[in-house]
Amino acid sequence: MNENAASRSAFRSFWQGRPVLVTGGCGFIGSHLVEELLAAGAEVRVLGKYNSRSDTGFLTGRDHPSLEVRLGNVADPWFVAEMAKGVDTIFHLAALIGIPYSYAAPSQYIHTNVEGTLAVLEAARRLGVRRVVHTSTSETYGSAQYTPIDERHPLVAQSPYSATKIAADKLAESYHLSFDL
Numbered sequence: 001m002n003e004n005a006a007s008r009s010a011f012r013s014f015w016q017g018r019p020v021l022v023t024g025g026c027g028f029i030g031s032h033l034v035e036e037l038l039a040a041g042a043e044v045r046v047l048g049k050y051n052s053r054s055d056t057g058f059l060t061g062r063d064h065p066s067l068e069v070r071l072g073n074v075a076d077p078w079f080v081a082e083m084a085k086g087v088d089t090i091f092h093l094a095a096l097i098g099i100p101y102s103y104a105a106p107s108q109y110i111h112t113n114v115e116g117t118l119a120v121l122e123a124a125r126r127l128g129v130r131r132v133v134h135t136s137t138s139e140t141y142g143s144a145q146y147t148p149i150d151e152r153h154p155l156v157a158q159s160p161y162s163a164t165k166i167a168a169d170k171l172a173e174s175y176h177l178s179f180d181l
Contacts, residue, residue, distance in 0.1 A: 016041035021084050023047045023074050023120060024093030026056050029135075033091060038064050047074060047083045047094065074116035077123065084123040089131045092120045092172075095165070099139070102161035113164035114171065121175045132181055134172040140165050 015037055022037070024030040025046030037044050046069040048056055056062075056069050072079040074094040084090060096102075096112035117134070124132045141149050142156025157163035175181040 011036075012040040014040070017043065018088045019043040019045070019086055020089045020091065021045045021047060021087045022091045022093065023080075023116070024049075024095060025091075026059050026069070026071075027093065030091075030093040031059050031062075033093070034059065034062075034067070038066055042066065044068070045083055045087065046070070047072060047080065049074070049094070075111050075119055077119045080116075080119040081123040081127065084120075084127050084129060087127075087129055089133065090120060090124055090129055091133045091135075092117065093135045094120075095135075095137075095168075097137075097161070099159045099161045102159050102164070106160035106164075109160055109164040110167075113161075114167045117168040117171050121172060121181065125175065125179050125181055129181075132172070132175075134169070136169050137162070137165050140169060 020037060020042050022030055022034055022044060025034045025044070026048030030046070034044055034046060043066045044064075046059065046067070048059070048069060048071045056071070059069055070083060072083075074080060094112070094116055096109050102109045121132065123129070138149065139159070139162040140155050141153045142158045142162065145153060155166050157166055
C-alpha cells in the first residue's frame with residue numbers, strides 16, 4: 001500500500017460514522033469537503049445560507065442517506081445550536097466573501113463573519129463539541145511582506161472583509177485559549 005492510499009484509508013477510518021457539521025457546505029470548497037466526508041462514511045449535516053429559492057448551491061442534486069442539508073443564518077445562535085447538537089466536529093467554512101461588496105456593506109460582513117463565528121463557537125462550547133475546524137483566508141495577511149507567508153506574517157486589514165476575517169480568527173483563537181476548543 002503506498003503512502004497516499006494509507007493516508008486515505010486512515011482518513012476514512014477516522015471519519016467513519018462520526019457526526020459532523022459543515023457550515024458553508026453548499027459553497028465551492030465546503031461542498032468538496034462534504035463529498036470527502038461522505039465518502040469517508042461520516043454523518044454530515046450542512047448549514048447553508050438561506051435563500052428564497054431553497055438553492056443548495058454546489059450540493060444541488062446531491063442525495064445521500066448520510067447527508068442532511070438545512071438552510072439558515074449562521075449568525076442565528078439558536079439555529080446553529082440546533083444544527084450542532086450531537087456532532088463530534090464542526091467545520092466552519094461559512095463566510096460572506098467578496099472584497100468589493102465589503103466596502104458597500106461592512107455591517108453584513110460583521111454579521112456573517114464575526115457574529116456567525118461567535119454563534120458557532122458558543123454552540124460548540126455549550127454543547128461540548130470535540131473539535132471546531134475554523135477556516136480563514138490569505139486576505140488576513142494583506143499584500144505579502146515575504147513569501148512563503150506563514151502564521152508569523154503580520155495581519156493587515158486592507159478591507160472590511162479582511163478585518164472581519166481577522167476578527168473571526170482571533171475569536172476562534174480566544175475560544176481555543178480560553179475553553180480549549
